[in-house]
Amino acid sequence: MKRTAVLLVGALLLGACASPDAEESAVAAVPVERSAAPLEPSLRITDPHGVEIALDGPPERIVCLNGLCDDVLTDLGITPVGTTNPTLLAHPALLGDAAAQVRSVPGTFGSEDVEAIAGLEPDLVIGLPGVHDGLRPAIEKFAPLWLADPVTWQESVGYLRALGALTGRTDRAVEAERVFRAKLADAVAGTRADGRSGRKTLLMYGSADSIGVDTASSLKGDLLGQLFTYPFPAKGGDSDTASNYSVEELLAKQPDVIFVYSLLFSAEDKTLSAQLADNPIWREIPAVRANQVHEGHAKLWGSGRGLRSLSAIVDEALAKVPA
Helix, strand or coil: CCCEEEEECCCCCCCCCCCHHHHCCECCCCCCCCCCCCCCCCCEEECCCCEEEEECCCCCCEEECCHHHHHHHHHHCCCCCEECCHHHHCCCCCCHHHHHHCEECCEECCEECHHHHHHCCCCEEEECCCCCHHHHHHHCCCCCEEECCCCCHHHHHHHHHHHHHHHCCHHHHHHHHHHHHHHHHHHHHHHHHCCHHHCEEEEEEEECCEEEECCCCCHHHHHHHHHCECCCCCCCCCCCCCCECCHHHHHHHCCCEEEECCCCCCCCCCCHHHHCCCCCCHHHCHHHHCCCEEECCHHHHHHCCCHHHHHHHHHHHHHHCCC
């Protein structure tokens, strides 16, 4: 089994909050570069957050503890030997029906069964910072642990290129990047041409008692902000409260279209939009009045972090935001 050193040589990047003057405006119309730079295989890379990965050989058996991993492996033509995101992996944008052949890692998010992971004989495990840090001592007894979390689409590209270099799947990584860049460039140009860049959008999750918002400094909030107006900055630097918005605060921002991903744990659970349906303040929001609240695939919108997931989100957003 290949062993490696995973060296933390840089700090995680912190998303900057939007200035008050920028909150109500669309993202500046900066064209998306369509070309993708050449990429060479390498067993030593530095990821977008300054984490250095050094391997003894190309990883072949990879266990995915976050959705970025499943997504990137799909783009590289690699099937994970285990995943904690079988529902995301089974989305048509990723493996579809073929995902049924991938073993699910038991345990709860952040407390996965380490013995089960070891039993899959991985030569690389990819998880999420702030969630899987505590598993590092146990996992690194048998495999390296790489914690990866992009906060912009450019960082998603960076992780794709990093894993493409490590696995030697450089041609596939460059082609996947090129296809995504072309899609996003066309989408950005399109929404500016037809005026939809001025539409205020919102992506939210959670419950009626605790509404969470993918802020403008999050991966999906930033992506939607490339296409439309996204007036939902992070509220301060406290990660526990930065994404919490009240219904009154949502109304004040006057979103035209709302996307929702509801985290349901049983058949009896109501979607977030259904929980809010009788709230009189919620009903005054322009998107609600115009019947422009769209419940999305929870794992795609919530856990998808790679280019396939982001491409599917772009497609869905373009289809549902009216001119």
